[in-house]
Amino acid sequence: MxxxxxxxxxxxxxxxxxxxxxxxxxxxxxxxxxxxxxxxxxxxxxxxxxxxxxxxxxxxxxxxxxxxxxxxxxxxxxxxxxxxxxxxxxxxxxxxxVASEKSLALMLRVAQQWAAHPYDVIRSAIPPRIASVDKKQWELPAHSSQSANSVAEYLQLPPCENPYVVLRRFVRDVHKGGSVLILLPDTRSLQRLHTEFPEAIVLDSQLERTVRYENFLKAKYSLGNIVIGTRSAIFADIQDLERIVIVDEGSESFYEPRTPGWNVRDVALIRAEMESVPISFMGYSPSVEIGFLLEEKKVAYRSISARLRVDSFQPEYSELLPGKLIKEIKSSLKSGAVLVIAPRKGYAQGIQCAKCRNVALCDCGGRLAKASEASSIECSLCALVRKDWSCAWCKGTTPYLVTRGSARFAHEIGKAIPGVLISSSEGDHILDDFSVTEGIVVATPGAAPYVAQGYSAVVFLEAESLLSQAD
Ligand SMILES: [Zn+2]
Ligand SMILES: [Zn+2]
Structure with a gap:
């Protein structure tokens, strides 16, 4: 069977x-x-x-x-x-x-321009739903929509003036009762601007999810606001948008790293045209893309003429810090703090043999480096400590330090100007703004803290290598 x-x-x-x-x-x-x-x-x-x-x-x-x-x-x-x-x-x-007709139209237009699925844009534009926030009452007060024209301008920021104070002055001038949307490249500058506009609505992906979603809805369901935010805030749904302001438009942080890789400048230009709002770009120098629009006369250029004393100091005997520079720093210290920008952080990122100039490498092939004056020579890849280093070629035992970092410069400046207060501010340890009032601040690019009185002088070390910085 x-x-x-x-x-x-x-x-x-x-x-x-x-x-x-x-x-x-x-x-x-x-x-x-x-x-x-x-x-x-x-x-x-x-x-x-x-x-x-x-x-x-x-x-x-x-x-x-x-x-x-x-x-x-x-x-x-x-x-x-x-x-x-x-x-x-x-x-x-x-x-x-959660989105108005015109903000959906903007997202669809951006998706079309960057050949993407509309939801790839919606996902960065509209924060995820939080049920407790949805339960609150969200209603838009009555308002009349004024129409403006979508003029675009580039405003050059004046040197030697706090850019956030300049920005506040500008926004107070153009704010006519509607809402102004201000975009900044990163959270640090956003927090800095927030102190100038304590009443502003902040939109940033670094915020806690509930706060972010609530602020997003606040910007949509209230009028006459100043909305400040980072990259994706360009999609903020604002009913009475009066002007878009983009600070430091050339920053790489304004490029969405995920697909479809839209960028704030282009989305802002599309939005300004679709919603007929004026747009202001601000910065010290326009990006190549804005430069092109300036040439095409699609963006108006408003420059500021200012005079700055600039001196160049060449090392005479291949010394680390030219003697004349030390003299200048000393005299500037009398009238306030001095900012020294070093192109790299750390101490010495490379070691050579002092005798034969052979580059010192670890057995694993990694570069040998020194993290501070007191620390011993260490491999930058496998972190093997080489206490008794000797040259693999000539057996010489004297190391020569190459590619000087900020810690090395701080050490050298301390030796040249004894008794001066030196603070350092770099990547993973950025000094709080306004915590420094005097002395010398050694900082890497982008990590310079604000000082209340401003710096009396700024020194760029190895200035030519700063030109190869990405941002
Ligand atoms: Zn050697
Ligand atoms: Zn190694």
Whole structure:
């Protein structure tokens, strides 16, 4: 007798009864987070009567899609005669619009320009949903929309003046009652600007998720704000946007590192044109891209003429710090703190033999380096400590330190100007702004702290190597 095989059961989910469909405007066009690159079009769903009142353009919804439940945004709601075969949406996740029609239009336009799935843009533009924030009352006060024209200008920042104070003055001048959106390259400058505008709404991905989502909705559901933020804040949905200000537009932080790699400058120009708002770029020198627009006369240039005393000091006997420079630093110290910019951090990032100038390498092939004056020679790759280093070629035992870092310069300056207070500020240890009032600050590029009175002099060490800095 043939063995008895168990019955094979086929399971099938019973179609959920979604109830009645909305009698008026029964369809919605939804952009769905499919995660599939080529499914970048919108899909049509039916609106159940129970969600009819809250389902509008810009609401976040949950829809059935290929056997899964996915998140999406309503692009528009409309009436249609042919509803056969359409599925109904499952849930309205946020009972109010999270994005307005014009902000969705901007996201779609950016997605189109960078050939991306719209959700790749939406994901960076709209923070993830937090249910407790959604439960609060979000309603936009009545307002009249003024139309302006989308003029673009580049404002050169004056030297020797605190850029944040200049920015505050500028914003106070142009702020006419609507909202101003200011974009900065990083969290550090954002916090710095926040002290100038304590009332501003901050949008930054470094914020706690709840705060970030709440601030995003605050910017959308209130008027007359100053909104300050980093990269993705360029998509902030602001109903009474009056001007966009972009500080340091050439910064690499303004480029989205993930697909599709949009950048703030181009998105801002698109937005300014779509919403007819003026846009101001600010910085010390325009980027190549803005330079091109200046030449094309698409951006107006507002320069500032200022005079600065600049001296160049050449080492005469290949000494680390030219003697004349030390004299200048000493005299500047009488009128305030002096900032010294060293191109690299650390002490010595390379070792050579003092006798034959052979580059000292570890057995693993890594460069040997010295982390501080007191520390011993160490491999930069495998961290093997070489207490009794000798040259592999001539057996010489005197090391010669190459590629000087900030710690080495701080050490040398301390020897040249005894008794002076030297503070150092670099990558992983940036001094707090305003904590320094006197003496010398040795800093790496981008890590210079602010001092209340300003610096009496700024020294660039190995200035030619600063020209090869990325930012
Ligand atoms: Zn040697
Ligand atoms: Zn090694």
């Amino acid at each position: 043939a063995p008895i095989r168990p019955l094979r059961l086929k399971s099938e989910r019973v179609q959920k009864n979604t109830g009645a469909i909305a009698s008026d405007q029964s369809c919605v066009e939804v952009i769905v987070d499919t995660g599939v690159f080529h499914l970048d079009k919108s899909f049509t769903y039916l609106v159940p009567e129970s969600f009819s009142e809250i389902c509008a353009t810009g609401t976040r919804v949950q829809v059935p899609f290929n056997g899964r439940e996915l998140e999406g945004f309503v692009l528009k709601r409309f009436s249609s005669e042919t509803t056969a075969g359409l599925k109904a949406l499952t849930k309205v996740l946020t009972p109010f619009p």
